Amino acid sequence: MTTLADQPISASGSSFKLSMLLNDTRYRSLTFQFIALVAIIAFMAFVGGNLVRNLAEAGLNISYAFLGEPAGYDINQRPIEYDSTSSHGRAAVVGLLNTLIVAFLACITATVFGVIAGVLRLSNNWIVSKIMSIYVEIFRNVPVLIWILIIFSVMINALPGPRDFRGEDATASMSFFDTFAFTNRGVFAPAPEFTNSFGSTAELPVTTTGMDWLLVIAALLLSWFVARAVANWATRTQEATGNRPTTWYITLAIWVVPVVAVLLFLGLTWNVPELKGFNFRGGMQLRGSLIALWFALSIYTGAFIAENVRAGILAISKGQTEAAGALGLRPNRIMSLVVLPQALRVIIPPLISQYLNITKNSSLAIAVGYMDVTGTLGGITLLQTGRAIETILLLMLFYLTVSLLISFFMNIFNNRMKLKER
Amino acid sequence: MTDTNVSFVRHEQIPPSPPPPSQSGAIKWARENLFSNWINSVLTVLALYFIIRLVMGATPWFINGVWDADSIRECRDILTAAGKETGACFAVLVDRWDHLLFGFKYPQDAYWRPTLAFILLIAAAMPALFYMYVPRKFLLGTAAYPFLAYWLIWGGSLWVPIVVAAAIIATGLVFRLVESLNVSTRTLLAGAVGILAAIGLAYLLFLGAQELRFIAGSIGSEGLRIIPFLLFWAASIFTYVFFIPMGIFVGYAIYDDAERGGLVTVVTALLAIYVMLVYLLGPVSSGLNAVIPLELQAVPSRDMGGYMLSLILGTVCVSLSIPLGILLALGRQSNMPLIKGVCVVFIEFIRGVPLITLLFVANVMLAYFMPPQSNFDLILRVIIMITMFSSAYIAEVIRGGLAALPKGQYEAADSLGLNYTQATRLIILPQALKISIPGIVNVAVGLFKDTTLVSVISMFDIVGMIRGPIQQSTDWISIYWEVYLFAALVFFIVCYGISQYSQWLERQLATDHR
Numbered sequence: 001m002t003t004l005a006d007q008p009i010s011a012s013g014s015s016f017k018l019s020m021l022l023n024d025t026r027y028r029s030l031t032f033q034f035i036a037l038v039a040i041i042a043f044m045a046f047v048g049g050n051l052v053r054n055l056a057e058a059g060l061n062i063s064y065a066f067l068g069e070p071a072g073y074d075i076n077q078r079p080i081e082y083d084s085t086s087s088h089g090r091a092a093v094v095g096l097l098n099t100l101i102v103a104f105l106a107c108i109t110a111t112v113f114g115v116i117a118g119v120l121r122l123s124n125n126w127i128v129s130k131i132m133s134i135y136v137e138i139f140r141n142v143p144v145l146i147w148i149l150i151i152f153s154v155m156i157n158a159l160p161g162p163r164d165f166r167g168e169d170a171t172a173s174m175s176f177f178d179t180f181a182f183t184n185r186g187v188f189a190p191a192p193e194f195t196n197s198f199g200s201t202a203e204l205p206v207t208t209t210g211m212d213w214l215l216v217i218a219a220l221l222l223s224w225f226v227a228r229a230v231a232n233w234a235t236r237t238q239e240a241t242g243n244r245p246t247t248w249y250i251t252l253a254i255w256v257v258p259v260v261a262v263l264l265f266l267g268l269t270w271n272v273p274e275l276k277g278f279n280f281r282g283g284m285q286l287r288g289s290l291i292a293l294w295f296a297l298s299i300y301t302g303a304f305i306a307e308n309v310r311a312g313i314l315a316i317s318k319g320q321t322e323a324a325g326a327l328g329l330r331p332n333r334i335m336s337l338v339v340l341p342q343a344l345r346v347i348i349p350p351l352i353s354q355y356l357n358i359t360k361n362s363s364l365a366i367a368v369g370y371m372d373v374t375g376t377l378g379g380i381t382l383l384q385t386g387r388a389i390e391t392i393l394l395l396m397l398f399y400l401t402v403s404l405l406i407s408f409f410m411n412i413f414n415n416r417m418k419l420k421e422r
Numbered sequence: 423m424t425d426t427n428v429s430f431v432r433h434e435q436i437p438p439s440p441p442p443p444s445q446s447g448a449i450k451w452a453r454e455n456l457f458s459n460w461i462n463s464v465l466t467v468l469a470l471y472f473i474i475r476l477v478m479g480a481t482p483w484f485i486n487g488v489w490d491a492d493s494i495r496e497c498r499d500i501l502t503a504a505g506k507e508t509g510a511c512f513a514v515l516v517d518r519w520d521h522l523l524f525g526f527k528y529p530q531d532a533y534w535r536p537t538l539a540f541i542l543l544i545a546a547a548m549p550a551l552f553y554m555y556v557p558r559k560f561l562l563g564t565a566a567y568p569f570l571a572y573w574l575i576w577g578g579s580l581w582v583p584i585v586v587a588a589a590i591i592a593t594g595l596v597f598r599l600v601e602s603l604n605v606s607t608r609t610l611l612a613g614a615v616g617i618l619a620a621i622g623l624a625y626l627l628f629l630g631a632q633e634l635r636f637i638a639g640s641i642g643s644e645g646l647r648i649i650p651f652l653l654f655w656a657a658s659i660f661t662y663v664f665f666i667p668m669g670i671f672v673g674y675a676i677y678d679d680a681e682r683g684g685l686v687t688v689v690t691a692l693l694a695i696y697v698m699l700v701y702l703l704g705p706v707s708s709g710l711n712a713v714i715p716l717e718l719q720a721v722p723s724r725d726m727g728g729y730m731l732s733l734i735l736g737t738v739c740v741s742l743s744i745p746l747g748i749l750l751a752l753g754r755q756s757n758m759p760l761i762k763g764v765c766v767v768f769i770e771f772i773r774g775v776p777l778i779t780l781l782f783v784a785n786v787m788l789a790y791f792m793p794p795q796s797n798f799d800l801i802l803r804v805i806i807m808i809t810m811f812s813s814a815y816i817a818e819v820i821r822g823g824l825a826a827l828p829k830g831q832y833e834a835a836d837s838l839g840l841n842y843t844q845a846t847r848l849i850i851l852p853q854a855l856k857i858s859i860p861g862i863v864n865v866a867v868g869l870f871k872d873t874t875l876v877s878v879i880s881m882f883d884i885v886g887m888i889r890g891p892i893q894q895s896t897d898w899i900s901i902y903w904e905v906y907l908f909a910a911l912v913f914f915i916v917c918y919g920i921s922q923y924s925q926w927l928e929r930q931l932a933t934d935h936r
Contacts, residue, residue, distance in 0.1 A: 033760040038668060040764065041657050042630040047791045048654075049633035052640045054790045125462045126455035127469045141917035142910040143871035145885060150910070153902035360776035366878055367889075378782060388786040395782070396775045403774035 066385045067092070073380050075371045077287060088381045095376030096398060102293050102372065103359040109298035110358060111351070114305025121310050132306065139303035145364055147300050152292035152368045159184045162279045179272050181280055187291060188273035191284035195267030212266050219258040227254045289370035293362065301358050305351060312347035313339065345417055352410035356403050363399070373398055487512045493897035514898050515908055518887075522908065525727015525882050526891050532577070532719060536730050539574040542567060543737065551923065554930065573718065575726075575734065580716035581707040589698040597691040605681055612680035615690050620673025627665035634658035723801040727882035729912055731801075735883075736870040739808040743869075744862065746809065747816030748855075752846065754817065755824050765817070772814035777872050780807040785879040804876055812869045819861030823854035856931050863924035867917045874913075884909050 055061060067089035074084050079097040082090055121132035139147070162183050165173065174181045181188040194212045230247055238244040273283030316339050324338040365372040366379055373395065382391045443449060456466045486509030491497035497511035515522070524533055546567035549560035569583035600611065638654035641647050679685040711717065726734060753765035772780070784803040792798060827850065835845035855862075877886030888905045892898050898905075 029758045033758050036758075036760055036764070038627070038661070038664070041634070041661060042626065045630040045633040045637070045657070045661075048637045050793050051790050052637050053794050054792075056640070057794060120465075123462075123465070124455065124458065125465050125469075127473075128462075128465045131469055131473070137918060138914065141867070141871075141914045141921070143874040143885075143913055145874045145877070146906055146910050146913070149885070149889070150902070150906045153900075153906065157900065157902060363776040363778045364875070364878075366778070374776075374778060378779065382782075382786070388782075389790060392779060392782050392787050396771075396779050399776055399779065400771065400774040404770075 060386075062389060063387075064390055066381075066387055066390070069385075071381065072384070075376060077290065077371060088377075088385065091381060092373060092377040092394070095371055095373035098370065099359070099362050099365070099372040099374075100402075102290060102297070102365065102370065103355075103362045105294050106297035106301065106358045106362065107355050109294070110301040110305055110354070113298055113302030114354075115309055117302060117306035118309025118313070121306060122313060136303045136306050139300050140307070144296060144300040144361055145367060148292055148296040148364055148368060151296045152288060155186075155288040155292055156184050161185070162275065165275050179270075181273055181275075183280070184288065185279070186285050186287040188280040188283045188285055190270040190272045193269050193271045195269060215262055215266070216259065219262045223255050223258050227251050230254065287370070289365070289368040292368055293365050293370050297358055297361055301354050301361075304357075305354050308347050308350040308354070309343075312343040312345075315346045316342050348410070348414055348417060352407060352414070355410070356406055359402055359406065360399060482506070483508045483510050486510070489513055489516055492517065494899065494901055510904050511901060512904055514892065514901055514904050518892055518898070518905075521728060521887050521891060522884055522905075523728045524730050525725065525887060527725035527727060527882075528721060528730070529719060529725075532721065535574040535577070535718065539571045540730075540733065542570065542574075543733075551927075575721070575730075576723070577718035577720040579707060579711045580718075581710040582703070585703055585707045585710070586699070589695060589703065592698065593691050593695040596694045597687055600687040600690050601683065603683075608683055608686060609677070609680040611690065612677045612683075612686040615686055615693065616673035616675075616677040618673075618693065619676055619689055620669040622669075623672055624665050624669030627661055627668055631658045631661035631665060634661060723799045726801060728887055729884045731876070731881065731883040732870070732873040732913075734801075735805065735808060735873040735876065736866075738805055739812055739873075740866045740869060742805075742809045743813035743816055746813035747820055747862075748851070750813060750817035751820035751824060754821055769814045769817050772811055773818070777808070777811055777875055778878060780811055781875060781879050783807060800879075800881065804879075804881070808869065808873070811872075812865055815865045815868075816862055819858045819865060820854060822861065823856075823858035824850065826857050827853055859931065860924055860928055863920060867920050870917060870920075871913060884912070 068087050070085050071088045071091040072084050073091070075082055075091060075094050075098075077098055078094055079101060080090075080094060082094045117132045117135055121129050121136065123129050123132075159182055162181075162185060165181065165183075179190050230250055234245050234247045271283055273280040273285075275281075320338055320342065321334055324334040329337065362372060363374040366375050369375070377391050377398075378395045382388060385391070440446065444453070457463045486501065486504070486506045488497045488500050488509060489512050491500060491511065491513035494511055494514070497513050501509040520530065520533060524536060528536070546564045549556040549558075549564050553561075566587065569587045573580050573583050600608065603611065634654050635658040638651055638658060641651050641654065676685045676689055750765050750769060753761050754769065756762050756765075781804065784807040785800065788798070788803050788807070831849055831853065832845070835849040840848065874883060874885045876883050877889060880886070882890060888909060892905060893900055893902070
């Protein structure tokens with residue numbers, strides 16, 4: 001006797017029709033995927049065949065050998081040593097570091113702008129919240145390229161030239177106790193220098209003060225670990241006794257003392273820019289292109305972050321604040337212990353995508369002549385070598401790697417912050 | 423009795439006395455909203471100082487603005503002659519108005535065409551944007567708009583867009599016709615179409631296999647590239663083995679499916695539109711044009727510029743990328759690993775790279791992937807890349823909408839016996855798209871702003887016009903505030919308008935009564 005369960009199998013076995021590959025849900029997805037596979041292969045064949053033919057016609061081939069050849073052009077901002085005899089590969093690395101520098105700086109300032117504007121937009125001060133809404137709406141609705149160009153033009157045209165600082169009747173003067181000079185060639189700021197520097201070693205010709213900065217970073221890392229240990233100890237004490245020991249001065253000391261000691265050991269001095277001849281000498285020069293890009297990216301993305309922050313704070317229901325108040329917490333405690341930890345959970349994912357946007361938008365550097373990786377690898381190297389496919393693929397690979405890395409680390413952070421649901 | 427002692431009894435209510443002046447009107451409002459505590463007071467004073475400085479600085483500049491001058495020097499002379507220290511040279515906007523809006527190559531006597539197209543765009547968008555107030559038949563006008571706009575902006579013969587529109591309508595009629603055929607006729611048709619499709623597909627696959635062998639050969643001739651060499655050979659052998667069976671299978675499947683008729687209708691319609699567009703479009707439209715000439719001066723794409731270019735890129739790319747984005751989102755949600763994989767890789771790749779690199783691809787790299795001697799113009803290549811870019815972002819927004827739907831909706835659709843297409847079209851997408859509207863609008867606004875990036879690959883949109891022909895001309899050398907503020911203003915108007923509309927639409931669509 002056949003059971004019901006046996007029937008479909010025998011039925012399908014006995015009368016298999018070819019159209020069942022399309023109509024029967026058991027086979028249909030396999031059929032579709034097979035067709036898709038064939039379509040993809042056909043597409044690759046079409047594109048690849050065209051590529052091979054076009055390259056043969058132009059007498060080109062795919063080769064990355066050009067990365068080792070001398071670049072022959074100068075880069076005006078060099079985080080690592082570079083001159084025009086260095087290779088195209090090194091030029092690409094310099095550009096890459098420049099991209100990371102401006103992206104990093106802009107991420108920090110955009111977060112600061114965004115948090116301030118987002119919080120102030122919720123303020124009960126009518127005029128301040130209105131100003132912040134106007135800021136957000138104006139900057140969100142105008143292309144970032146226009147902001148970059150406006151700020152760059154203002155820096156070039158409205159700031160005084162170095163010659164205006166000269167002579168008895170100087171029309172411009174240095175700011176902040178004669179340490180900073182805002183000129184149309186960029187901002188000249190004091191540069192830190194080490195008298196007892198380790199210098200650069202032959203094996204590591206990165207920068208002349210690279211080793212010294214590594215030492216400073218190591219000191220900061222050490223402080224971070226110790227400060228965390230102190231905070232853990234305070235929490236344990238609080239859990240055991242109910243009283244949290246006052247630790248702020250210990251933490252402050254832990255953060256300040258090692259760094260100061262290291263800096264004293266290295267012999268930190270400031271190299272203040274001075275007007276010599278027709279330009280400023282000494283100090284460090286932050287070029288107008290860097291500042292325009294940095295400032296425009298931060299103020300533009302800050303407007304988006306402000307909206308995220310506002311949405312995050314508004315997402316916390318009023319009951320949370322009221323409950324915390326009923327428990328007897330003071331307003332700043334309510335903010336730091338109840339509202340912010342919950343709001344951060346809402347804020348962080350869009351914040352990550354804003355950081356990604358900053359990194360990608362930093363490629364607009366090419367419009368103001370800041371030599372980021374799009375300017376070196378995708379700009380001058382491409383024009384000089386004519387290797388369009390290779391350079392653009394490398395460029396995409398770089399941005400893709402950075403994007404995936406940022407979202408990977410931020411996702412880890414996000415998962416740790418996530419609400420633990422049971 | 424005590425009654426007689428009462429000397430005064432009030433018979434009417436006393437009118438309420440006004441609140442004390444400090445508790446009413448402007449003073450109360452100011453105290454509550456501006457000076458509620460000392461931090462607020464400091465903020466208010468700072469904000470007022472900031473506003474006053476801004477107004478004091480900007481007002482004379484605006485009021486002293488010169489609207490009539492031929493060059494920046496003449497404008498400055500006028501200002502100094504009037505004894506004014508600052509003043510804007512708005513004359514540049516008057517002088518270069520046409521360039522800012524249409525670019526510097528668009529024929530001057532044809533400026534009315536894009537203007538009319540823009541006005542019609544607003545008219546055509548109304549039925550779609552305010553569909554709840556406008557009768558549905560007006561949507562026909564919206565559907566006809568792209569053809570009309572193409573003719574107005576690019577010029578040429580009106581018959582070309584008309585014939586294309588007619589071909590699309592005819593395809594729809596063919597679809598209906600095949601659907602309504604009785605089974606025996608349809609089986610006959612399915613047999614014929616099946617044979618055609620089998621031969622066509624087998625031929626295409628054969629060409630593909632030869633192409634793969636060709637690639638493998640040219641890779642092999644350079645030596646030492648063993649893995650791609652073997653890979654392409656394997657793929658080409660795979661295609662050689664399957665090109666006839668695949669053709670026969672698809673052809674037979676069309677025939678075998680005749681009773682249900684889904685496949686045969688779709689394939690017949692596709693064949694019909696292919697034949698009409700490839701073989702009939704040219705002769706029919708030129709023939710009609712010879713009988714009744716309806717022609718405008720043709721304008722090549724490279725002559726487009728100014729704000730018009732941004733509007734063209736924005737509207738075309740957004741409207742193309744929404745359907746593509748829906749397909750990508752559905753593909754990413756699909757449970758077929760290959761299709762899901764392709765969609766995930768595409769979306770993540772596009773989202774991981776900046777638009778500028780994709781524009782570089784359009785500018786210098788895409789030509790390598792096209793057949794030799796094919797001649798895509800730059801604007802079309804840019805449209806392809808921007809559409810790919812925005813469709814990846816829209817796909818992610820719609821995926822969010824799909825994920826936000828409760829699982830019960832999918833299960834309810836299944837239990838009603840709807841198939842995948844029906845369930846998606848009738849149950850899933852309407853709800854998912856409604857959730858995704860704010861996100862889609864954000865992407866659209868972002869995309870519209872990103873169209874300014876084309877100035878980097880030497881196309882002359884409004885920013886390109888400012889940086890190139892205006893700032894580098896001798897008349898208006900290095901003028902910046904006036905022109906950039908104008909560019910910012912035109913973008914602000916459109917982007918702000920769109921985002922306000924999306925907020926309004928969100929309120930209209932809020933059917934959950936909270």
